[in-house]
Amino acid sequence: MQLERDDLLKMYRLMLLARLLDERTWQLNRQGKAPFVISCQGHEAAQVGAAYALKPGKDWVVPYYRDLAVMLTIGFTPLDHMLGLLGRADDPNSGGRQMPSHYSHRKLNIVTHSSPTGSQVPHASGIGLAIKMRGDDAVVWTSFGEGTSSQGDVHEAMNLAGVYNLPVIFFCENNGYAISVPQKKQMGIENVADRAAGYGFPGVVVDGTDVIQVYEATAAAVERARRGEGPTLIEAKCLRLTAHSSDDNERTYRSPDELKAIRSQDPITRFTDYLMVEGILDEASQKRIREEVMAQINEATVMAERAPLPDPATLERHVYAEHEA
Amino acid sequence: MPEMNLLEAIRAGIDEMMAADERVYIIGEDVGKRGGVFRVTEGLVDKYGEMRVIDSPLAESIIVGSSIGAAMYGMRPIAEIQFADFIFPAFNQIVSEAARIRYRSNGAWDVPMVIRAPFGGGIHGALYHSQSVEAFFAHVPGLKVVVPSTPYDAKGLIKASIEDPDPVLFFEHKKLYRLIKGQVPEEDYRVPIGVADVKREGSDMTVLSYGLTLHQSLEAAEQLSAEGVEVEVVDLRTLRPLDKETILNSVRKTGKVLIAYEDNRFLGYGAELAAIISEEVFEHLDGPIMRVAGADVPAMPFSPPLEEAFMPSTEKIAAAMRELAGY
Numbered sequence A: 001m002q003l004e005r006d007d008l009l010k011m012y013r014l015m016l017l018a019r020l021l022d023e024r025t026w027q028l029n030r031q032g033k034a035p036f037v038i039s040c041q042g043h044e045a046a047q048v049g050a051a052y053a054l055k056p057g058k059d060w061v062v063p064y065y066r067d068l069a070v071m072l073t074i075g076f077t078p079l080d081h082m083l084g085l086l087g088r089a090d091d092p093n094s095g096g097r098q099m100p101s102h103y104s105h106r107k108l109n110i111v112t113h114s115s116p117t118g119s120q121v122p123h124a125s126g127i128g129l130a131i132k133m134r135g136d137d138a139v140v141w142t143s144f145g146e147g148t149s150s151q152g153d154v155h156e157a158m159n160l161a162g163v164y165n166l167p168v169i170f171f172c173e174n175n176g177y178a179i180s181v182p183q184k185k186q187m188g189i190e191n192v193a194d195r196a197a198g199y200g201f202p203g204v205v206v207d208g209t210d211v212i213q214v215y216e217a218t219a220a221a222v223e224r225a226r227r228g229e230g231p232t233l234i235e236a237k238c239l240r241l242t243a244h245s246s247d248d249n250e251r252t253y254r255s256p257d258e259l260k261a262i263r264s265q266d267p268i269t270r271f272t273d274y275l276m277v278e279g280i281l282d283e284a285s286q287k288r289i290r291e292e293v294m295a296q297i298n299e300a301t302v303m304a305e306r307a308p309l310p311d312p313a314t315l316e317r318h319v320y321a322e323h324e325a
Numbered sequence B: 001m002p003e004m005n006l007l008e009a010i011r012a013g014i015d016e017m018m019a020a021d022e023r024v025y026i027i028g029e030d031v032g033k034r035g036g037v038f039r040v041t042e043g044l045v046d047k048y049g050e051m052r053v054i055d056s057p058l059a060e061s062i063i064v065g066s067s068i069g070a071a072m073y074g075m076r077p078i079a080e081i082q083f084a085d086f087i088f089p090a091f092n093q094i095v096s097e098a099a100r101i102r103y104r105s106n107g108a109w110d111v112p113m114v115i116r117a118p119f120g121g122g123i124h125g126a127l128y129h130s131q132s133v134e135a136f137f138a139h140v141p142g143l144k145v146v147v148p149s150t151p152y153d154a155k156g157l158i159k160a161s162i163e164d165p166d167p168v169l170f171f172e173h174k175k176l177y178r179l180i181k182g183q184v185p186e187e188d189y190r191v192p193i194g195v196a197d198v199k200r201e202g203s204d205m206t207v208l209s210y211g212l213t214l215h216q217s218l219e220a221a222e223q224l225s226a227e228g229v230e231v232e233v234v235d236l237r238t239l240r241p242l243d244k245e246t247i248l249n250s251v252r253k254t255g256k257v258l259i260a261y262e263d264n265r266f267l268g269y270g271a272e273l274a275a276i277i278s279e280e281v282f283e284h285l286d287g288p289i290m291r292v293a294g295a296d297v298p299a300m301p302f303s304p305p306l307e308e309a310f311m312p313s314t315e316k317i318a319a320a321m322r323e324l325a326g327y
């Protein structure tokens, strides 16, 4: 699909929504209202570009904790995110059971994931296997960080997908760090995507700050998978613009120079500039979109803060299937 | 009614479920042409094809992990782990994923899958082909753990497990595969998960067991009968969820309990049984709750005298029965 002007504006709005919503979660954290925040800042272009190439509700999404912008693109609302952040009963991910940003939304085919890094990736290959066995038209997309690419589960999942040519898109969001550990201590190669050759399918490196480039690479991988030609590994080189999480202090391992330098590559600024130059966005429309997005976020914040907490009497529910009375 | 051994009964149950429901498939090492190293899946690949009887790469975490994904998609996977000893590379997938997916999604997602694994010793399998691993998994809420010990139960339980909406670990004692034969109806039936079975009635003591030690206990009970002691032998069949009622009723009747299992004694399954019994029917007990179990060494050695020293046996169980009868 060729991206139209409307698509670009939608993508811009999604990126901005993800960024401003993410910033709001940090404010709530500093106010003592949100005990834990993990951020998508710096990954917005990669995430919106990738998720925009999927068909929500038809394709399957097996994300990881950094994927707020993926979630919003597939159909999650700011309120959905806020309910999870504040551990509310109506949190669609888990009813307040999981840490924030451990996503799930059954109706949107967004599969629940856990905290042990990489353990979601085999599920994607299993979903790919099921799609193939059933002869369905869907594809499955899964994501993980470059640090997580060291996990055996990621290897095992890609290997199975290679053997059975499964319709899986493996999406590595490489931000150069696994908490404090830099990529050079994580692997002896420069590109995670190079590993795809070892599994017998293509590996592609894209600039994760360029939403259009990521979209095009993902759309090509999705088409390939739909045609039955098998998996693709896409590696998006991203920036982590925040600490790993609200429990981390990145100044203990990132230099002031580095922290300054990454600011100048902010994917949102980059896309805004592009849209301005192309005449798709101007000062007035930019301001209007920002106000609309902020209004949405303010409303979601108020509603989530008012929403009820889970009833402790529900602690023992859903351990096993519950039979209807 | 045909006579079958344990593994034929398991195969028959799987075969019937695969014929009835095309969501059911098998994945594991050597399950295709070879029919599994114990031949449980023999012939199924010819019947159902390579995409329903899938020879997986040699990697347990993906055998289980991919099955979890497929189950969430709506399939009914049967994942085979070649030997229970090799289940540990998949431990995280079983314990952190399969067991918790329903809970962590507040009931939105489920994982209807079966993980089959041959376990147990007495076949000269040494440290890594003899282990009993049930206690690791029976500890985990969200999992079900089933151990069939007769062909009739095996067929009925595998069918119930495949249909079950939650992840079921199905442990098959490998020494029983061809040792135990029995009548298995051709018609469709289930043995429900979570229901124990009194395999021998008696009034003087209760023996709780499963797997190979169940059959050793039944043999020992015959010896004791000749000596005038009538032993009730309860086959647990399911370790989680546990059929407390059948167990406690038997203990109320006999007042004495011996637990026989092959896993290491310390913190093995018998420890939980003993705790439950002493908490709930203490006033009915006329003697100590006793255990006959595997040795507390890291795993079972190879050489026959060492293997025998590790394993429970009919003689060891009979000796414990005599001791308990003395109270």
Ligand SMILES: Cc1ncc(C[n+]2csc(CCOP(=O)(O)OP(=O)(O)O)c2C)c(N)n1
Residues within 6 Å of the ligand: A066, A115, A116, A117, A144, A145, A146, A147, A148, A149, A173, A175, A177, A178, A179, A240, A244
């Ligand atoms: C199995 C496991 N080990 C360690 C952790 C702790 N941990 C959480 S995130 C993380 C770093 C992940 O880095 P990466 O995969 O690069 O993703 P990023 O956070 O950079 O997006 C670590 C070590 C964990 N959650 N799971």
Ligand SMILES: [Mg+2]
Residues within 6 Å of the ligand: A145, A146, A147, A173, A174, A175, A176, A177, A178, A179
């Ligand atoms: Mg990283």
